Amino acid sequence: MRAVAIDEFVKDLANVKVKDVPKPEINRPNDLLVKITHASITHVDTLYALGHHQNNKRHVQPPFILGNEFAGIVDAAPAHSCFRKGARVFGGKLGSYAEWICVDESAGDVREVPRDMTNAEAVAVGVSGAVSWGGLVKKVGFSVERMGMRAQLKQGEWALILGASGGLGAIAVQIAKAAGAKVIAVVGSKEKAELVQSIGADEVIDYHEPMWEDKVKSLAGGEGVHVVYDAIGAIESGLKCLRYGGRLVIVGFAARGGQIEDIKANRILLKGVSVIGYRFGEEGRRDPRTTKEAWDGFMEMVRAGKIKPVAWREKYGLEDVPRALLDLQAHRVAGRAVVTIDEGAEEGVRARL
Ligand SMILES: NC(=O)c1ccc[n+]([C@@H]2O[C@H](COP(=O)([O-])OP(=O)(O)OC[C@H]3O[C@@H](n4cnc5c(N)ncnc54)[C@H](OP(=O)(O)O)[C@@H]3O)[C@@H](O)[C@H]2O)c1
CATH class of the missing domain: 3.90.180.10 (Medium-chain alcohol dehydrogenases, catalytic domain)
Known part of the structure; x- marks a missing residue:
């Protein structure tokens, strides 16, 4: 073959x-x-x-x-x-x-x-859908008990999706909307902005804009977002966009080109935020039941017609x-x-x- x-x-x-x-x-x-x-x-x-x-x-x-x-x-x-x-x-x-x-x-x-x-x-x-569902919305159940907390996005919260026009990100935007959140999508061009708007993003920001993080905070009522979903590895930026007590889930490093950033860890303490790593494949290797749980949750949204x-x-x-x-x-x-x-x-x- x-x-x-x-x-x-x-x-x-x-x-x-x-x-x-x-x-x-x-x-x-x-x-x-x-x-x-x-x-x-x-x-x-x-x-x-x-x-x-x-x-x-x-x-x-x-x-x-x-x-x-x-x-x-x-x-x-x-x-x-x-x-x-x-x-x-x-x-x-x-x-x-x-x-x-x-x-x-x-x-x-x-x-x-x-x-x-x-x-x-x-x-x-x-499978990107199962990854994004697991990292963003999984709240209770076997995987959380066994592998720890996730972003656990709730209805009415502000969610910031970094890498929103990518394969994972475009599904994450729709999952966050289906979970009842208000979504700010960060993208790299006008065409990509139109794309994420067409799938439900409430606000869109181009990452080429200087100080785009300030714009995120002001869009989210001045305080910042409740949840950051980071598929690109922009953790310092994500921390800036979070409100006090917010959650940041790291899913990938698509923007890093292999150079992972050093972060100012004091920001985590000063803002009282949680930083969570989510690794779908590794969870599955440790226990395939976690893979099944993420797929089941995601497929419910697919069957309900919430994912395009x-x-x-x-x-x-x-x-x-x-x-x-x-x-x-x-x-x-x-x-x-x-x-x-x-x-x-x-x-x-x-x-x-
Ligand atoms: N944790 C897990 O279990 C898991 C599972 C699968 C994948 N991943 C990881 O998730 C990440 C995303 O995967 P994917 O397949 O969705 O990638 P993708 O389709 O290539 O999307 C990558 C996204 O990152 C954006 N991006 C690239 N460079 C950027 C920059 N300098 N600043 C801001 N945004 C930038 C791209 O937007 P532009 O094109 O506009 O720049 C695009 O929206 C990867 O790092 C992958 O390894 C993690």
């Missing part, structure tokens, strides 16, 4: 290669064999290809197939599976830039595509993945870029529904 194979980390994303590799085979009792129809381009993929992600120190080392989010059609499933052959599914698994993938169903990271969504729409929502996929307009095929990664790295993408791998396989299944 064709796949984006990382035999060694690349120095430049232009050197990522699509090549022929063996088709994966079912070898664990809960494995599903999935024909991939679509995959999405994420910030994590750019880091994995370059070897710059913290997971590259232990969990993800060459050789591996790149790609972390897929949608597809189940081709083979064990008799005890929740999925039947022909089911449309989407989820998160390393190896998504390929024609086929084996997914361990018991890891909790694969779900049926809702009937009113296409696979392309589902992959644009993706935000797919980037450019079309990519599997052979175009290196170009798509470069587009993301160059800030040319808004929402999720979707890679179409085998649209025909889905059309056959939908025709039979």
Whole structure:
């Protein structure tokens, strides 16, 4: 099969290669064999290809197939599976830039595509939705008892979303709105501002504006926001935007280019705020029940029609993945870029529904 194979980390994303590799085979009792129809381009993929992600120190080392989010059609499933052959599914698994993938169903990271969504729409929502739901709104339940508190956003609160036009951020904006919060989205261009407004952001700020943090505070009644969702690693800025007693959840470092900032820790004390780290994948490795809980909570919002996929307009095929990664790295993408791998396989299944 064709796949984006990382035999060694690349120095430049232009050197990522699509090549022929063996088709994966079912070898664990809960494995599903999935024909991939679509995959999405994420910030994590750019880091994995370059070897710059913290997971590259232990969990993800060459050789591996790149790609972390897929949608597809189940081709083979064990008799005890929740999925039947022909089911449309989407989820998160390393190896998504390929024609086929084996997914361990018991890891909790694969779900049926809702009937009113296409696979392309589902992959644009993706596992990012479960990540953003877990970090932003999860309040009680098994994961919180076992892994600690999250931002626990409440109705009527002000939420600031950093990296709001990105794959995670665009879903976080909608999750915060669905939770009843007032949302301030921080983005990098006029086009991206329009995009986040179209999915419900109440206020939008361009991060190129000097002292944009002051504007956030004044929009949030002068005191600052209750919750910051930080997908870019701008913690000093986030702390400035928080009100006394607020919560800041760190989800990612998309703006840092590998240089993590040193923060003035006294600000945490002076403002009496909580700073929380949320790592979806690590929680799942420690206990797959936490993955299931985040997916369940998020899928409730999806089924209630509160989440719209935000797919980037450019079309990519599997052979175009290196170009798509470069587009993301160059800030040319808004929402999720979707890679179409085998649209025909889905059309056959939908025709039979
Ligand atoms: N914690 C977890 O469990 C978890 C899971 C998955 C991903 N992540 C992390 O979450 C982060 C976001 O992932 P993603 O796939 O959503 O990324 P993405 O789609 O590439 O989005 C990144 C966002 O960051 C913004 N950004 C980039 N540079 C910026 C800068 N200098 N200042 C302000 N904003 C900037 C981009 O806006 P512009 O293009 O306008 O600059 C874009 O909105 C990544 O760091 C990823 O590793 C964490």
